[in-house]
Amino acid sequence: xxxxxxxxxxxxxxxxxxxxxxxxxVVIMGEDVGKLGGVFRITDGLQKDFGDQRVIxxxxxxxxxxxxxxxxxxxGFRPVCEIQFDGFVYPAxxxxxxxxxxxxxxxxxxxxxxxxxxxxYGGGIGAVEHHSESPEAYFAHTAGLKVVTCAxxxxxxxxxxxxxxSDDPIVFLEPKRRYWEKGQVDLDAPLDAAYxxxxxxxxxxxxxxxxxxxxxxxxxxxxxxxAAAEDGRELEVIDLRTLSxxxxxxxxxxxxxxxxxxxxxxxxxxxxxxSEIAARITEECFYSLESPVLRVxxxxxxxxxxxxxxxxxxxxxxxxxxxxxxxxx
Amino acid sequence: xxxxxxxxxxxxxRAAPRTKRAATAGEPELVQLLTPEGERIxxxxxxxxxxxxxxxxxxxxxxxxxxxxxxxxxxxxxxALQRQGELGLWASLLGQEAAQVGSxxxxxxxxxxxxxxxxxxxxxxxxxxxxxxxxxxxxxxxGGWDPNEFKFNMYTIVIGAQTLHATGYAMGVHxxxxxxxxxxxxxxxxxxDGATSQGDVNEAFVWASVFNAPLVFFCQNNQYAISEPLxxxxxxxxxxxxxxxxxxxxxxxxxxxxxxxxxxxHALDNARLGxxxxxxxxxxxxxxxxxxxxxPTRYRIASEVEAWQAKDPIxxxxxxxxxxxxxxxxxxxxxxxQARTESVHLRERVLAMPNPEPVTMFDxxxxxxxxxxxxxRAQFSKYMxxxxxxxx
Numbered sequence: 001x002x003x004x005x006x007x008x009x010x011x012x013x014x015x016x017x018x019x020x021x022x023x024x025x026v027v028i029m030g031e032d033v034g035k036l037g038g039v040f041r042i043t044d045g046l047q048k049d050f051g052d053q054r055v056i057x058x059x060x061x062x063x064x065x066x067x068x069x070x071x072x073x074x075x076g077f078r079p080v081c082e083i084q085f086d087g088f089v090y091p092a093x094x095x096x097x098x099x100x101x102x103x104x105x106x107x108x109x110x111x112x113x114x115x116x117x118x119x120x121y122g123g124g125i126g127a128v129e130h131h132s133e134s135p136e137a138y139f140a141h142t143a144g145l146k147v148v149t150c151a152x153x154x155x156x157x158x159x160x161x162x163x164x165x166s167d168d169p170i171v172f173l174e175p176k177r178r179y180w181e182k183g184q185v186d187l188d189a190p191l192d193a194a195y196x197x198x199x200x201x202x203x204x205x206x207x208x209x210x211x212x213x214x215x216x217x218x219x220x221x222x223x224x225x226x227a228a229a230e231d232g233r234e235l236e237v238i239d240l241r242t243l244s245x246x247x248x249x250x251x252x253x254x255x256x257x258x259x260x261x262x263x264x265x266x267x268x269x270x271x272x273x274x275s276e277i278a279a280r281i282t283e284e285c286f287y288s289l290e291s292p293v294l295r296v297x298x299x300x301x302x303x304x305x306x307x308x309x310x311x312x313x314x315x316x317x318x319x320x321x322x323x324x325x326x327x328x329x
Numbered sequence: 330x331x332x333x334x335x336x337x338x339x340x341x342x343r344a345a346p347r348t349k350r351a352a353t354a355g356e357p358e359l360v361q362l363l364t365p366e367g368e369r370i371x372x373x374x375x376x377x378x379x380x381x382x383x384x385x386x387x388x389x390x391x392x393x394x395x396x397x398x399x400x401x402x403x404x405x406x407x408x409a410l411q412r413q414g415e416l417g418l419w420a421s422l423l424g425q426e427a428a429q430v431g432s433x434x435x436x437x438x439x440x441x442x443x444x445x446x447x448x449x450x451x452x453x454x455x456x457x458x459x460x461x462x463x464x465x466x467x468x469x470x471x472g473g474w475d476p477n478e479f480k481f482n483m484y485t486i487v488i489g490a491q492t493l494h495a496t497g498y499a500m501g502v503h504x505x506x507x508x509x510x511x512x513x514x515x516x517x518x519x520x521x522d523g524a525t526s527q528g529d530v531n532e533a534f535v536w537a538s539v540f541n542a543p544l545v546f547f548c549q550n551n552q553y554a555i556s557e558p559l560x561x562x563x564x565x566x567x568x569x570x571x572x573x574x575x576x577x578x579x580x581x582x583x584x585x586x587x588x589x590x591x592x593x594x595h596a597l598d599n600a601r602l603g604x605x606x607x608x609x610x611x612x613x614x615x616x617x618x619x620x621x622x623x624x625p626t627r628y629r630i631a632s633e634v635e636a637w638q639a640k641d642p643i644x645x646x647x648x649x650x651x652x653x654x655x656x657x658x659x660x661x662x663x664x665x666x667q668a669r670t671e672s673v674h675l676r677e678r679v680l681a682m683p684n685p686e687p688v689t690m691f692d693x694x695x696x697x698x699x700x701x702x703x704x705x706r707a708q709f710s711k712y713m714x715x716x717x718x719x720x721x
Binding site: 107 | 443471472473474475476477478482483485487490492493494495496497498501504505528529532533535539692693694695696697699700702
């Protein structure tokens with residue numbers, strides 16, 4: 001087993017390279033994905049090795065990227081579109097919601113749009129406005145789209161390849177503040193042996209409370225669990241990985257054991273993923289709950305100026321505070 | 330219609346005798362090969378000097394006439410079906426038959442079309458059963474056909490969105506190496522005058538231009554976007570927009586089936602040869618309402634409609650065929666009879682369309698399905714079954 005230590009960004013890059021190698025119909029398209037390798041270098045070196053017909057620098061217009069990718073998909077290609085930042089996806093929103101998501105349904109299954117829309121998302125990098133948002137609820141609310149997010153290099157490597165191989169249109173959210181975090185990646189494991197794409201996974205086993213997180217918040221919650229353990233409290237952290245469809249099987253099982261549940265995400269709380277998750281856990285685990293399901297989220301403000309983003313974003317202390325509150329109910 | 334290659338065009342030749350450079354004072358040039366009175370013009374020169382001709386056999390002329398009459402009659406039948414409550418909505422093509430038949434017949438078998446929701450005439454000319462889009466308007470489906478099987482994309486209701494799909498598809502044609510020869514593939518994107526204000530259409534222009542996509546942008550300028558006149562969308566003739574994007578544009582008489590054919594065939598052949606995109610503005614008029622939900626008497630005057638009535642695409646073709654003795658009354662009567670038979674057949678099949686089973690709403694949301702949806706479907710089925718045998 002050849003494992004290598006890679007950053008999450010390099011793991012994505014390696015996964016994209018594999019996808020280009022494995023299927024000549026895979027094309028990468030987006031702004032600055034060619035010579036520059038993307039503003040985060042996720043496509044670094046790919047145009048050099050696969051040419052500008054496979055790795056396409058597009059004009060600067062997001063609706064154009066997604067709309068032309070729809071046409072390429074009808075033609076039989078498998079487009080992997082990069083949206084440069086979360087806050088720039090909205091010009092493409094109509095094409096994503098009204099076309100990408102609905103083409104298979106509209107055609108009664110005769111047209112497939114095997115598209116992956118990669119979006120670096122979330123805050124924590126000290127960026128200017130529009131560069132730190134968490135738009136996952138918009139997409140998870142849309143039937144016809146699937147939404148996934150990775151939290152570590154191994155998942156980044158395998159999930160991006162699984163998403164590209166899937167015939168479902170998939171919004172692939174990349175936790176940009178974690179691009180530089182390193183982890184072990186098994187580069188030789190066959191894709192069909194990888195952990196299933198649309199499945200949550202227990203990231204840390206525990207007995208006292210269940211913490212549900214995804215993307216950039218998984219690391220935060222694991223750190224919180226480490227701190228809680230020092231105080232004698234064992235948190236079970238579940239990395240949701242798939243946001244649409246949700247896979248709450250492990251969460252139900254866990255909450256029925258622990259009786260306590262905290263959901264954590266960067267996106268604003270109002271009608272965020274946490275709301276849906278809390279409702280489902282309440283329905284499924286009602287008689288096991290010792291306290292209401294609590295949410296730790298970004299506030300219902302626009303994403304604030306970066307000098308105060310540390311206070312906006314859920315952190316270790318806010319997670320632990322919520323866990324404490326589940327015990328004080 | 331027998332397929333030779335009647336749309337012969339020559340680039341750059343100067344005006345010859347009987348060639349019309351159709352510019353009247355203050356009006357942009359309009360490529361026209363058949364006047365409203367049914368007079369044949371041998372050739373016309375486009376704004377870039379291209380000479381357009383369309384030399385058809387008598388059989389082909391009669392075929393074009395037959396198409397025009399058929400699509401108008403089927404369209405009228407659909408309007409009637411809506412008025413009788415059998416369709417939820419209909420977007421009539423009345424007045425735009427020549428633009429659609431001309432461009433539709435100009436497509437070669439391998440070419441791909443991306444329609445709006447009004448291209449029933451193009452659909453017909455692709456050899457597709459006119460029943461195909463009626464499920465959408467009846468409300469029993471939302472399209473449901475395979476674009477690649479018919480070389481005709483599903484109707485797109487969001488204004489202009491399909492121009493980007495056409496552009497991406499055309500980029501794919503190029504990437505597949507299917508351009509550069511006479512049997513190469515070309516793509517046509519239909520849209521209207523209102524759509525030219527959409528960002529997607531302008532983005533499609535940019536993309537098609539910089540990627541040299543084998544694409545023809547076919548704009549049916551029918552003068553109105555629901556109620557808003559052309560002046561609310563543009564201050565320059567639409568075909569001139571192409572220049573700013575770096576490809577040729579031409580305005581054709583959209584009520585002239587011969588000119589619509591010649592201009593489209595030329596643009597498609599340029600595209601398939603690898604010469605990139607172009608824009609055709611088919612200057613026409615929506616004689617009816619935007620859709621059956623619309624009331625055009627609120628925003629336009631009768632005299633304007635009457636003026637366009639005099640430019641009717643079918644009347645001029647009939648006048649031409651009669652004057653040239655290409656067709657006689659028995660032919661016209663036989664076409665009318667065929668149109669009547671086909672429209673009755675269409676009506677019968679619309680009335681026979683069953684409503685879908687409610688549970689089918691859960692079908693085809695995802696190619697790979699979703700456990701969440703499976704659960705909702707199961708719950709819904711159980712709920713529905715709970716009424717079985719009851720007198721609800």
